[in-house]
Amino acid sequence: MVKIVVDSSSIISLAMNCLLWVYDELKNKNIEFLVPTSVRNEVINSGLESQKYKYEAVRVMHHFANGTFKVISVEDKELVSKLIHYANSSFYIQNKPLKVLQEADVEVAVVAKQIGAKAILTDERTLRMFLENPENIKEMLKERYKSEIKVNEKALLKFKELIGSIFVLRSTEIIAFALTEGIFDPTINRCNLESNINCKKEIIEGILYSLKFSGCAISFDEISQYIPLILERMHK
């Protein structure tokens, strides 16, 4: 069983596009989606409190009830505190530490470490930057604040050491995989019956762009690279 720890952002972006069923299909392909308790509560409680997203939250609940999403508790609370401390003392602006991450962000990575997951699934930029390219955070902050950014290299190194190497997936990677695994074939076949457009291409484009516009951190350039790649893999 492949274990993937899921962040709130990747549940929300798929829910907003009526694509939560893809998680069910991938579960049938031996992928287990684990969700930290704090993430589950954030997605469902905040959704239920909102008139606009109440029904989406109910639909998310369905996927916890059917076992596609499994709730998991963080065992090492001390590691969460340490990571928060190091992350939030890594970058300084005007001699003040920038508090960029919250417990729920870090818990995703801690749970992944706890269960030996190879990847986390997040559509959000901040945690991904910390895990993938923390040097890029300095550049981004410098640009945004138009001010000198001091980096506490020791804190950043400690964060990296404690968290180790975890690959970051986005919902776009999940969808790309689902497309090449034939999960969308019935959708493509129905589209072909009704229209003479290039259904494969339109569906790939449609999903990738709708995920981007729902907050998934993917650039236009990345999408334009993804489309021919997925098409090529679907033909194999």
Add this chain to the structure above:
Amino acid sequence: MKLDEKPILEADIKKEILKVLKQAVKLIEERNSEGLINLSHKLTHTSSINLETRSVYVSLIIYSLGQLISKALPKEDLKKREYFIEGVLANIKEGIKYLKKEDINKFDEIIKTLTLDISDFDNSFTKYVDKVLDFSKIQQGAKLHQHGLSLATVAKLVGTNEWDLMKKIGETKISEEFKPEIKNIKKRYEIATKILKGEI
């Protein structure tokens, strides 16, 4: 969103809030909606560095006022809005006095009153479109996220939910600014596929 429990405000944040509120008074008197919206953005830096809820509140109030002033309203509501804005102006001036006197408790009360008043006023004639205060929270939230704060941090700070924030972020250029470690999409896709197939 809750105001900080401790009635303490660091000197530099107090100075910044005072400066912004004084500018806001002038802009409200001029009914300068664009000026108010731009002014609210200036506080975003302070809010993101200090995670100071008072500066977030002030920023939200100023942004909301900018939005309210810019709204095209039917004649009968214009008078109502003028009356409301005069009340807000008096409250802000009162708030400035308390802040100067370091009476943070009284300042907090004024901020709470202003927030509730904006919400009530908006509710009185806005039924089917996004409420100004909620809209402001999402706008300000996206700005704070752009300043590097995570979604969870922002949601807690401005008192909104991640659903609205995700939608708003999708409409911005935030994703275009990130240089991922694995720039090559083919390589990223191949690693992802191997992980999902359990081959790594």
